[in-house]
Amino acid sequence: DAKTTQPNSMESNEEEPVHLPCNHSTISGTDYIHWYRQLPSQGPEYVIHGLTSNVNNRMASLAIAEDRKSSTLILHRATLRDAAVYYCILRESGTYKYIFGTGTRLKVLA
Amino acid sequence: DTEVTQTPKHLVMGMTNKKSLKCEQHMGHRAMYWYKQKAKKPPELMFVYSYEKLSINESVPSRFSPECPNSSLLNLHLHALQPEDSALYLCASSQTLGLAGSGETQYFGPGTRLLVL
Numbered sequence: 001d002a003k004t005t006q007p008n009s010m011e012s013n014e015e016e017p018v019h020l021p022c023n024h025s026t027i028s029g030t031d032y033i034h035w036y037r038q039l040p041s042q043g044p045e046y047v048i049h050g051l052t053s054n055v056n057n058r059m060a061s062l063a064i065a066e067d068r069k070s071s072t073l074i075l076h077r078a079t080l081r082d083a084a085v086y087y088c089i090l091r092e093s094g095t096y097k098y099i100f101g102t103g104t105r106l107k108v109l110a
Numbered sequence: 111d112t113e114v115t116q117t118p119k120h121l122v123m124g125m126t127n128k129k130s131l132k133c134e135q136h137m138g139h140r141a142m143y144w145y146k147q148k149a150k151k152p153p154e155l156m157f158v159y160s161y162e163k164l165s166i167n168e169s170v171p172s173r174f175s176p177e178c179p180n181s182s183l184l185n186l187h188l189h190a191l192q193p194e195d196s197a198l199y200l201c202a203s204s205q206t207l208g209l210a211g212s213g214e215t216q217y218f219g220p221g222t223r224l225l226v227l
Contacts, residue, residue, distance in 0.1 A: 042221075043219050091214070097158075100153055
């Protein structure tokens, strides 16, 4: 089974960039990399996804390593509202299932 | 409208009770999912429906019974639950089930927090 590994927690100062890493060394060639975040008492919220190329949207950027064994979610300017658990997710090869990583709890300091 | 709604928000039930969780979406999505999330853990997939038919049951005990009466609604019927079933139950939907490797995005509801006494 494909797996992702993430640091348990990270801290950032407000208005500074944040780089959230994820390792997925067993990723297959057709697995998309998804990132979701979960704020307290809410369901997971879509952030971004990609396959091979780096991706940007209004919320974040996703940098994918050339060998696709790791990726980094980049929040360009962290705000207090970005404090959440960030999940790196693979769609399992051969199925449609989301395989969640353990998540990184991001704390943003004012 | 990109919203998935779930009712109730909170539910307390005894081990002999029968209750149901409800999920609704009006995005025209044809795939719907139930997840279970224990405290400080990631969500775990329970069931998947595609075009109102059950596609996958992740070996969930029979005390959990899903139902998809139409393309917008998903229910989870609960009977004779155990205290260890206490968790946040999340519903999600996506446009279709998607093929392996497609970038299908899932939209999650806020969840129902269930406490079994």
